[in-house]
Amino acid sequence: MAVYEVHAHPALVRYKTSVCTRATLFLVTVLCLTYISPLLVAYRSQGFWLKRSTYEEQPSVRFRYQILLVAATSTGGSYVAWSTFPNFNALQGGNLRIPSVSAREEDLNRDGKLDRLNLQIDLPLTPDEQIYSVQLLLTFSYQLYRMSALTMQTLVYVQHASPVAGSRLFVDGDLRLQQRVPLAHRGVDTAYNVSVIDGSSPFAAAYDLANIIAAYQERNLSTFLSSPGPVWTVGRAAGAPFRIGAVIRYPAETIRYPYRERDPGFWETIKFAWVQYVSVLLIFLWVFSRVQTFVFQNQVLPTVPVPPQKQHQL
Amino acid sequence: MQTAILPDSKTPLDVNSSPETTTTITHTTPSISGSQPLPLSGSLPPPVTDVSRLCPCNLLEGQCDVNCCCDKDCVGDFKLFTSCSVEKLVADPQLCSQDTVQYSLSTAADGWARVQTSVTQEVNPNILCIQRANYKAGLSFGTPEVPTDGNFDGLFQQFAGFSFASMGDGGTSNQVAPQVSPGYTYADVIWTQEESGERGFFRLPAPAGTAHCSDANPAAFLEDRTTSCTRPFRLAQDCTTLPALSLQMYTSFSIFSDKTENSTVAVDVTSIVLQALDGTRTLLDTTDGSSFGPMLGEDDSVCNNVVLQVSYIITYGEMGTIVSTAASLVLGAVDRIMLPIQQEFGVMFVQESTTPAVLPLSGNPGYVAGLPLVAGSRTAEYPFSRDCLGATGPRVPVLFGLNMVSGCTLRFEESANCSLVSELILRVLRGTDFPGYVASFGNSPANAVMDWVQIKTQTTSTGTTSCSVPLSLDLEVKWTKYGSLVNPQAQIVNVTEVIQTNTSSLSSLSGGGGILFISTSVTFTDVSAAGQPGYRAAPTIDAKLPYDFFFPFV
Numbered sequence: 001m002a003v004y005e006v007h008a009h010p011a012l013v014r015y016k017t018s019v020c021t022r023a024t025l026f027l028v029t030v031l032c033l034t035y036i037s038p039l040l041v042a043y044r045s046q047g048f049w050l051k052r053s054t055y056e057e058q059p060s061v062r063f064r065y066q067i068l069l070v071a072a073t074s075t076g077g078s079y080v081a082w083s084t085f086p087n088f089n090a091l092q093g094g095n096l097r098i099p100s101v102s103a104r105e106e107d108l109n110r111d112g113k114l115d116r117l118n119l120q121i122d123l124p125l126t127p128d129e130q131i132y133s134v135q136l137l138l139t140f141s142y143q144l145y146r147m148s149a150l151t152m153q154t155l156v157y158v159q160h161a162s163p164v165a166g167s168r169l170f171v172d173g174d175l176r177l178q179q180r181v182p183l184a185h186r187g188v189d190t191a192y193n194v195s196v197i198d199g200s201s202p203f204a205a206a207y208d209l210a211n212i213i214a215a216y217q218e219r220n221l222s223t224f225l226s227s228p229g230p231v232w233t234v235g236r237a238a239g240a241p242f243r244i245g246a247v248i249r250y251p252a253e254t255i256r257y258p259y260r261e262r263d264p265g266f267w268e269t270i271k272f273a274w275v276q277y278v279s280v281l282l283i284f285l286w287v288f289s290r291v292q293t294f295v296f297q298n299q300v301l302p303t304v305p306v307p308p309q310k311q312h313q314l
Numbered sequence: 315m316q317t318a319i320l321p322d323s324k325t326p327l328d329v330n331s332s333p334e335t336t337t338t339i340t341h342t343t344p345s346i347s348g349s350q351p352l353p354l355s356g357s358l359p360p361p362v363t364d365v366s367r368l369c370p371c372n373l374l375e376g377q378c379d380v381n382c383c384c385d386k387d388c389v390g391d392f393k394l395f396t397s398c399s400v401e402k403l404v405a406d407p408q409l410c411s412q413d414t415v416q417y418s419l420s421t422a423a424d425g426w427a428r429v430q431t432s433v434t435q436e437v438n439p440n441i442l443c444i445q446r447a448n449y450k451a452g453l454s455f456g457t458p459e460v461p462t463d464g465n466f467d468g469l470f471q472q473f474a475g476f477s478f479a480s481m482g483d484g485g486t487s488n489q490v491a492p493q494v495s496p497g498y499t500y501a502d503v504i505w506t507q508e509e510s511g512e513r514g515f516f517r518l519p520a521p522a523g524t525a526h527c528s529d530a531n532p533a534a535f536l537e538d539r540t541t542s543c544t545r546p547f548r549l550a551q552d553c554t555t556l557p558a559l560s561l562q563m564y565t566s567f568s569i570f571s572d573k574t575e576n577s578t579v580a581v582d583v584t585s586i587v588l589q590a591l592d593g594t595r596t597l598l599d600t601t602d603g604s605s606f607g608p609m610l611g612e613d614d615s616v617c618n619n620v621v622l623q624v625s626y627i628i629t630y631g632e633m634g635t636i637v638s639t640a641a642s643l644v645l646g647a648v649d650r651i652m653l654p655i656q657q658e659f660g661v662m663f664v665q666e667s668t669t670p671a672v673l674p675l676s677g678n679p680g681y682v683a684g685l686p687l688v689a690g691s692r693t694a695e696y697p698f699s700r701d702c703l704g705a706t707g708p709r710v711p712v713l714f715g716l717n718m719v720s721g722c723t724l725r726f727e728e729s730a731n732c733s734l735v736s737e738l739i740l741r742v743l744r745g746t747d748f749p750g751y752v753a754s755f756g757n758s759p760a761n762a763v764m765d766w767v768q769i770k771t772q773t774t775s776t777g778t779t780s781c782s783v784p785l786s787l788d789l790e791v792k793w794t795k796y797g798s799l800v801n802p803q804a805q806i807v808n809v810t811e812v813i814q815t816n817t818s819s820l821s822s823l824s825g826g827g828g829i830l831f832i833s834t835s836v837t838f839t840d841v842s843a844a845g846q847p848g849y850r851a852a853p854t855i856d857a858k859l860p861y862d863f864f865f866p867f868v
Contacts, residue, residue, distance in 0.1 A: 063476065065476045077526070079523075079526070091522040091523075091528040091531055092528065093528060095526070103478075141476065202503060202532050204520035204522035208521065208522070
C-alpha cells in the first residue's frame, strides 16, 4: 500500500514566559538589534537621505532680439560695431556699421516650445575692409516651469579670430545651462531676470565686453554655447558682405535640485530611505528569526513551550 | 501672394486649386489664381481637409514643379520626372483609419514615366490612435481672431514677444527722467553748452567695445573715473584737422551748473604740461593766451601739442550744482612710431567745502585687499621697469594682499666700479624715498606711534666674493587677522625687506653675456592663528550625595 502526502501544514509552537525573565531580556535585545541595526547599516553605507536629485526639462527659450557685434576690419585694429542698443550705437560714431539681420525661431516638434534659432547677419564692408575677428553677443530669455518657475535673461558669447580674412562665420551649437547651485524645487525664481547688457545706460563702461562677461559669469545660473567651434570660411569677394550664420538649439536640460524637509520633497526623501531600510531589514528579520527559533527550540533560555495539540486547552 | 494671408489655415498652399477637383487626378488645367477673393476682414476661408486636394510641393502657380507628382500643371511633363518629391500624403496621422494619397512613378511600356495616384484608407498600427473623433475641432487649430482696426492692439499685446522693433526701448531713459530737483543727481549726464551755442553733454572719451576712444561717452555726475583709450590717426593728414587731438575740444565748452540751464561754468585750464618726444615734461604758462593747437613739425614727421591726458576736477556745491570746473592737460609731441597714441582722461568730483582734501584710507580699520599699503606719508611703491639703469622707471604701489614680482636687466661690465653699481641698483630697487614705517592698520593715524611697523632690512650676503651687488629685493609683509571671527580685520605685524646679494662672481651669474637679472617682489604672508572653534562645556552631573550619607561606615 503506497503512502503519499495528502497535505502538510506548519505547526505553531508557542513559548511562554513571564515578564522578568532572561527570555524577556533576550527578546527585547533581539527586537532592538533587528530593527535598529538595518537603520545604522543603511545610514553608514552613505546615501541614505537623498539630498540632491535631477530632473529633465526643455526650457522655454526666446531670443530677446538683442545683438551686440564687434568685428575687426584690419589687422591694425580698426573695427566696425553694431548693436540693437541705440546708446551703444551712438558711442561708436564712425565705426558704426549697420548690418542686415534676419532671425527665425522654430518649433520643430510643435510642442509649443521653441527648438532653435536661425540667425543670419550680413555685414556690409567697403572694398578695402576685411574681417579678421568677430565678437557677437546674443541675449535670451530662459524659462523653466517644472520644479521652480525660473525666469532669467541669459547670454551667448561667440568669438572667433583668425589671421586670415574671412568671408563667413558659421556657428551651430546648443544653448546649455551652467548651474553652480541646485535650483529650488518650487517657488518662483526671478533673481536673474535682469538685463545682461544694460542697454539703457549711455555710458561706455556698460558695453565693455570684459565687464559684461565678468558680471555674467558671477551668476550661479548662466548659459553658454556648446558647439564644436565656429566654421571660418576664407575668401571674400570685394564688395560682398561678411556673413555670420548661427544656429542655436535649445535642448532639454538636466537640472539639479535639492530635497528639503517639510514639503513635497520630504516624501520623496522618505520613499528612497524606506526602500533602503526595508531591503536591509529583510535580511536581519530572517537571521534573527532563525536565532530566536534556535534559542527557544533548544531551550537555551527557559520558557514554557506550548505544543500545537495542547493549544486548544489553554 | 494669396497664400501668405492665411496664417492658420491647415493647408495654406492649396487654396488656389479649383473646387471642382475630385479625388482622382483629372489632369485639367487648374484655374489661374485670382478667382478666389481675398478674405474679408473678420472671416477666413475654411481649412482644406480633403487629402487628395493637398499638394505641398506645388509652389509654382500655373507652371509645373519638377518631380511634384501631385501638381496638376505637370500633366505633359510627367515623362521627365525621375521621382516624386511627395510620395505620400496623410490627412491626419493620429486617426486609426486615415485617408492616404500615394503618388508613385512607374515606367510605361513606351519607356516614359507615368504618375500613378491611389487614394486609400490606411490602418494606423499605433495602439493609441484615434478611432473616432467626436470633437472634430480638436484636431485642428482654433479659428484665429482676425485682426481688425479695433482689436489689433489687444492682439498685439497678447502675442507679440521680443522683436527687433523693440530695440529702441529704454534708450532714452536719461533724457526723460523727471526733473525732481534742479541740481544734478548721482550718475546724471552733465549738460554743456558748446562753443557753437548748441546743447551737448560733458564727454569723457572712453573705450566702448574695443580699446578705441569713443568720444560720445558721457561723464556721470559724482562718479570719479579715469579712462584710457587708443586713438589711431594719420600723422600728416589728421594732425591739425582731427578735433580729438586738439585742446579746444576738451576745454572750449561751458557746463550748465544745474539742470535748469540758467547759468554756465566755463572750463578753466589750470595747467598745461608739454611733453617732448623723449618724454621729458615742462610746465607751461597758461596765461600767455596762445592756443596750443596741434601743429605739424618740420618735414611732417612730428605732430606737436597732441592731447595726451586731460583731467578735470569738477567742484560741486549743495543741491548738486556745479561751481567750477578745472582742466589740466598734457600735450605731447607724437611721431610715427608712437601711433596709435594712448589718451588718458579723468574726471574727479570735489565737494566745495573749507576742509582740506583728506587722503583716502586703505581700510577701516583693517586693510582691504587691493588697496595700497600706507607707508610714512605716502604709499609704498615698488619698481618695475625693463632696464635697471634707465630713467627712474614707473613704480607701482604695493597693494595689500597682492603678491607681485617684477624685475629689470642690468648690463654689467667687469671693469665697473662695484660699490657704485651696488649703490645704484639698491637705489633703483628701493626707490628714491624708501619708507621706514608701514601703518599696521588701513586707517592708522600718523600721530599714533604704536600703530606703525618699522620696516626691517635683512641682507643676505656671503661676503666671499670681492664684488657684491644686490640681485633681488623681496618685501615680506606678514599680516594677521585681528578681531572677531565674523569680521576679521587685517593688521600688518611685520614688514621685512630682504636684499639678496650675489654669492658667486657676477660673470658666472650672467652666463658670460654680461646681463644680470635684478628682481623685486612683494610677498604677503598670513600669519594669523587659526580661529579656535569653541565647544560648549560638556554637561557634568553635579549630584553629590550628602556628606553623611554613608555616615556609620566612613
